[in-house]
Amino acid sequence: MKAPKEIRHKLGARGENIAVKYLKRHNYIIITRNWKIKAGELDIVAFKDDKLFFVEVKTRTWRPDIDQFRHLSLRQAKRNRMAGKCYWRFLEETPESAHFDLIEIITSKFGFVLDLKHTQDYQLPIYPLLAEKQQEQEKTAAQLVTGLSAALIFQCPGCGEPHTGKANTFCSVCEQKIHWMNDDFFCLECGTPLESPFAECQECKGKVPWSGAASLMYYKGLGANLVKGFKFNDKTFLGRVLAERAIKLLRDHEFKTDAIAAIPMPWLRQFRRGYNQADIFARELAKRLNVPVIYPFAPTFFRKKQSRMNMKERAKSRLRSFPLKKSVNLEGLNILLVDDIFTTGATLKSAGNALKKAGAENLQIFTCAYTPRYRKKK
Numbered sequence: 001m002k003a004p005k006e007i008r009h010k011l012g013a014r015g016e017n018i019a020v021k022y023l024k025r026h027n028y029i030i031i032t033r034n035w036k037i038k039a040g041e042l043d044i045v046a047f048k049d050d051k052l053f054f055v056e057v058k059t060r061t062w063r064p065d066i067d068q069f070r071h072l073s074l075r076q077a078k079r080n081r082m083a084g085k086c087y088w089r090f091l092e093e094t095p096e097s098a099h100f101d102l103i104e105i106i107t108s109k110f111g112f113v114l115d116l117k118h119t120q121d122y123q124l125p126i127y128p129l130l131a132e133k134q135q136e137q138e139k140t141a142a143q144l145v146t147g148l149s150a151a152l153i154f155q156c157p158g159c160g161e162p163h164t165g166k167a168n169t170f171c172s173v174c175e176q177k178i179h180w181m182n183d184d185f186f187c188l189e190c191g192t193p194l195e196s197p198f199a200e201c202q203e204c205k206g207k208v209p210w211s212g213a214a215s216l217m218y219y220k221g222l223g224a225n226l227v228k229g230f231k232f233n234d235k236t237f238l239g240r241v242l243a244e245r246a247i248k249l250l251r252d253h254e255f256k257t258d259a260i261a262a263i264p265m266p267w268l269r270q271f272r273r274g275y276n277q278a279d280i281f282a283r284e285l286a287k288r289l290n291v292p293v294i295y296p297f298a299p300t301f302f303r304k305k306q307s308r309m310n311m312k313e314r315a316k317s318r319l320r321s322f323p324l325k326k327s328v329n330l331e332g333l334n335i336l337l338v339d340d341i342f343t344t345g346a347t348l349k350s351a352g353n354a355l356k357k358a359g360a361e362n363l364q365i366f367t368c369a370y371t372p373r374y375r376k377k378k
């Protein structure tokens with residue numbers, strides 16, 4: 001829970017005073033404090049060795065249960081950068097370079113300073129545009145715009161450790177740990193090896209409504225934990241992370257879609273959980289593939305959870321129907337149906353059949369994770 005506004009303001013001001021003292025002790029000259037424009041603000045502007053420093057101060061009260069040094073949000077980093085650039089433009093004489101620093105201060109409940117961490121250059125510095133430097137700058141311009149990210153420190157969504165890769169990616173250790181379905185392709189329904197993830201299985205042709213089905217990773221180890229967190233523990237940002245990773249797989253393989261649909265969640269469950277992870281995943285994919293998300297399924301109030309059913313009940317639930325909204329017409333469309341986990345495929349089958357009935361020309365399936373243990377043996 002956040003502290004009331006005034007207390008936070010007081011805490012912030014105190015932190016800034018401490019940061020100023022710290023900087024002065026290290027021979028910085030303080031130029032301005034709390035410089036504000038509409039696009040952003042700078043807590044402290046300081047000067048040392050012909051270099052300019054934009055220092056952002058974060059003050060937090062110590063709590064045992066959270067990570068103390070949490071760095072900055074991307075939004076805040078962007079606001080700082082905007083403000084820094086504007087400040088730079090106002091200067092009559094340009095210094096050698098301008099740097100973005102971060103000072104994080106942890107205080108006790110009673111205001112004693114417990115810890116102070118000074119992170120230098122948490123994002124790319126600004127240099128004056130000298131002729132020879134200009135080319136260099138243009139080269140990195142793309143980096144500067146899309147990912148300030150490149151120079152920021154991020155928490156790995158897998159292990160929580162900081163890493164300096166791109167935003168929404170895993171650190172190299174976690175990347176290795178997750179069982180991606182990268183190069184072994186097979187029919188998710190019957191296990192027949194296939195050439196590409198979206199190839200049609202000849203064994204299952206006619207038995208399943210889709211012409212191709214693929215999954216991002218296996219439901220085991222770290223991958224399973226991630227999907228569980230995404231499903232049950234409000235880790236909705238994983239939708240972004242997994243979609244970012246999935247796009248690589250989708251772009252590499254033959255795959256076409258005009259619209260994306262997600263397996264709907266019954267109203268009661270979505271109300272309790274606050275979100276539908278399949279829908280979040282679908283929207284993140286759609287954003288990156290530049291196609292719309294469609295909602296053809298009629299809302300339902302209640303449906304028994306798959307995870308609460310045994311195998312027999314799951315098989316029976318194959319008969320369960322996904323009613324469509326009235327006047328849904330999908331004629332001639334290639335649809336990508338998205339869900340979080342592929343287990344028996346029963347849910348996807350009945351939803352897929354409904355979409356086919358509404359006229360969908362071609363249906364492909366994509367899920368975050370795949371559970372191999374329920375695969376039927378022949």
Ligand SMILES: [Zn+2]
Nearest residue numbers: 156159171174
């Ligand atoms: Zn990691």
Ligand SMILES: [Zn+2]
Nearest residue numbers: 187190201204
């Ligand atoms: Zn098959």
